[in-house]
Amino acid sequence: xxxxxxxxxxxxxLIARRVRESGVYCEIxxxxxxxxxxxxxxxxxGVILSGGPASVIGTGSPRAPEGLFTMGLxxxxxxxxxxxxxxxxxxxxxxxxxxxxxxxxxxxTASCPLFEGVWAAGQREQVWMSHGDRVIALPPGFQVVATxxxxxxxxxxxxxxxxxGVQFHPEVVHTPHGAQLLKTFTHQICGCAGSWTMATFRAxxxxxxxxxxxxxxVICGLSGGVDSSVAAAxxxxxxxxxxxxxxxxxxxMRQGEADEVVAVFRDRFNIHLVHREASDLFLSRLxxxxxxxxxxxxxxxxxxxxxxxxxxxxxxxxxxxxxxxxPDVIESVSFAGGPSVTIKSHHNVxxxxxxxxxxxxxxxxxxxxxxxxxxxRELGLPETMVGRHPFPGPGLAIRIPGQPLTRPLxxxxxxxxxxxxxxxxxxxxxxAIWQAFAVLxxxxxxxxxxxxxxxxxxxxLRAVTSTDGMTADYYPFDHAFLSRVAxxxxxxxxxxxxxxxxxxxxxxxxxxxx
Ligand code: XMP
Numbered sequence: 001x002x003x004x005x006x007x008x009x010x011x012x013x014l015i016a017r018r019v020r021e022s023g024v025y026c027e028i029x030x031x032x033x034x035x036x037x038x039x040x041x042x043x044x045x046g047v048i049l050s051g052g053p054a055s056v057i058g059t060g061s062p063r064a065p066e067g068l069f070t071m072g073l074x075x076x077x078x079x080x081x082x083x084x085x086x087x088x089x090x091x092x093x094x095x096x097x098x099x100x101x102x103x104x105x106x107x108x109t110a111s112c113p114l115f116e117g118v119w120a121a122g123q124r125e126q127v128w129m130s131h132g133d134r135v136i137a138l139p140p141g142f143q144v145v146a147t148x149x150x151x152x153x154x155x156x157x158x159x160x161x162x163x164x165g166v167q168f169h170p171e172v173v174h175t176p177h178g179a180q181l182l183k184t185f186t187h188q189i190c191g192c193a194g195s196w197t198m199a200t201f202r203a204x205x206x207x208x209x210x211x212x213x214x215x216x217x218v219i220c221g222l223s224g225g226v227d228s229s230v231a232a233a234x235x236x237x238x239x240x241x242x243x244x245x246x247x248x249x250x251x252x253m254r255q256g257e258a259d260e261v262v263a264v265f266r267d268r269f270n271i272h273l274v275h276r277e278a279s280d281l282f283l284s285r286l287x288x289x290x291x292x293x294x295x296x297x298x299x300x301x302x303x304x305x306x307x308x309x310x311x312x313x314x315x316x317x318x319x320x321x322x323x324x325x326x327p328d329v330i331e332s333v334s335f336a337g338g339p340s341v342t343i344k345s346h347h348n349v350x351x352x353x354x355x356x357x358x359x360x361x362x363x364x365x366x367x368x369x370x371x372x373x374x375x376x377r378e379l380g381l382p383e384t385m386v387g388r389h390p391f392p393g394p395g396l397a398i399r400i401p402g403q404p405l406t407r408p409l410x411x412x413x414x415x416x417x418x419x420x421x422x423x424x425x426x427x428x429x430x431x432a433i434w435q436a437f438a439v440l441x442x443x444x445x446x447x448x449x450x451x452x453x454x455x456x457x458x459x460x461l462r463a464v465t466s467t468d469g470m471t472a473d474y475y476p477f478d479h480a481f482l483s484r485v486a487x488x489x490x491x492x493x494x495x496x497x498x499x500x501x502x503x504x505x506x507x508x509x510x511x512x513x514x
Contacts, residue, residue, distance in 0.1 A: 247275045
């Protein structure tokens with residue numbers, strides 16, 4: 001396995017994804033949590049130093065542990081990682097007037113094991129650069145193997161010690177052969193076999209779950225989302241009957257979703273599943289509430305109450321299963337300082353583990369989202385579940401802004417949502433979209449239907465593309481598609497007479513309306 005030391009680059013996670021895509025397990029550790037002892041304990045076959053926003057010239061800037069360079073391990077420094085390696089081994093880094101950002105070209109000046117099979121001396125290659133500082137004098141033992149206009153030492157190598165540095169970013173897609181270069185580092189230079197697959201992960205995870213849980217009992221909240229579904233299927237494979245799943249049905253799910261969860265988990269996987277229909281309770285506690293944050297708090301608290309009640313009813317449990325993923329676990333390196341502001345309190349059931357005072361089973365905490373999907377397929381979960389768009393915990397309840405929630409309004413929105421998604425699937429667009437949904441607007445507008453006047457609700461349709469939900473752009477549907485959806489909605493859903501499409505990006509908008 002490979003250790004990635006994170007110096008706070010925006011794209012450190014991409015390094016990990018490229019490495020794992022090449023069949024090598026790796027972890028990201030923040031620079032300030034890494035010591036020579038922790039590297040030894042992790043026992044990697046090689047180390048990658050990430051980029052980062054700091055300048056090595058500044059005093060007190062982040063460093064790799066000194067001992068790292070005498071452990072005999074191959075090291076690849078990327079951007080800031082290259083600069084700190086150079087500075088720590090006796091070379092020089094300067095802040096030039098000329099910075100390089102975006103697409104750039106490097107000239108390969110010497111053959112190098114890192115370029116094996118892709119780049120040869122004399123070739124010119126496209127890469128992606130993003131740096132202010134640059135290396136101007138090499139430490140002893142190093143030679144330059146590629147140059148660019150802005151970086152005379154675009155790639156450097158000390159073959160005897162197996163230390164390599166690149167000023168560009170091989171982990172981004174704008175460096176066309178970057179993934180191959182990382183693979184050459186991990187496979188050829190570090191000697192990793194590349195045999196880490198979802199099948200091996202599944203087998204190892206099952207052993208880990210069995211060792212952790214023993215004869216204990218585990219309880220797991222199921223929502224129909226990808227993460228909890230995959231976690232439940234995996235844990236069930238490990239401990240069978242010792243697992244109980246609870247589906248708290250708050251009445252804000254999509255059409256048919258609760259039924260699908262029951263069909264898959266109870267009927268197909270034979271998992272002990274408690275389906276608690278609690279929509280009356282949720283609606284009564286939300287009576288008259290329109291404030292978005294108040295809604296989220298009430299839904300979160302009610303969820304916990306119901307979940308605890310069901311946990312007691314099945315005789316309690318020793319462990320609580322959660323579908324926590326790797327991006328939530330990585331301690332991000334922040335130079336900005338200060339807590340970030342709460343835009344929306346998404347962690348609607350965040351208090352559950354503390355409240356219930358149970359140990360956690362989190363079998364997905366080493367995986368990225370796409371890896372969780374691959375594992376779900378490996379476990380035989382249906383594609384409709386594994387490939388599903390993200391869906392917020394409070395569900396449709398946060399898609400009826402400005403008016404108190406009622407069952408008729410929820411049913412109306414559920415119908416609209418189902419037709420919209422049906423059209424998206426039929427048009428083959430589902431996988432190209434990050435998330436798509438409808439919002440029931442708190443206005444009624446005048447229309448004509450046949451020969452009479454109508455006075456009905458308006459809906460807004462939303463569809464966005466995104467990679468992580470942090471930023472998003474609206475999906476550019478063609479007009480024929482939008483007309484088709486609008487026609488169907490107005491003809492098939494009584495109570496709707498106007499359809500609009502939301503073309504706001506995030507930022508400045510958010511994905512959800514509230
Ligand atoms: P926003 O609206 O903040 O959404 O741009 C980003 C992503 O988070 C989802 N979201 C939520 N998920 N509980 C959740 O579990 C929430 O309260 C919540 N609010 C937003 C949203 O659907 C999108 O995927």
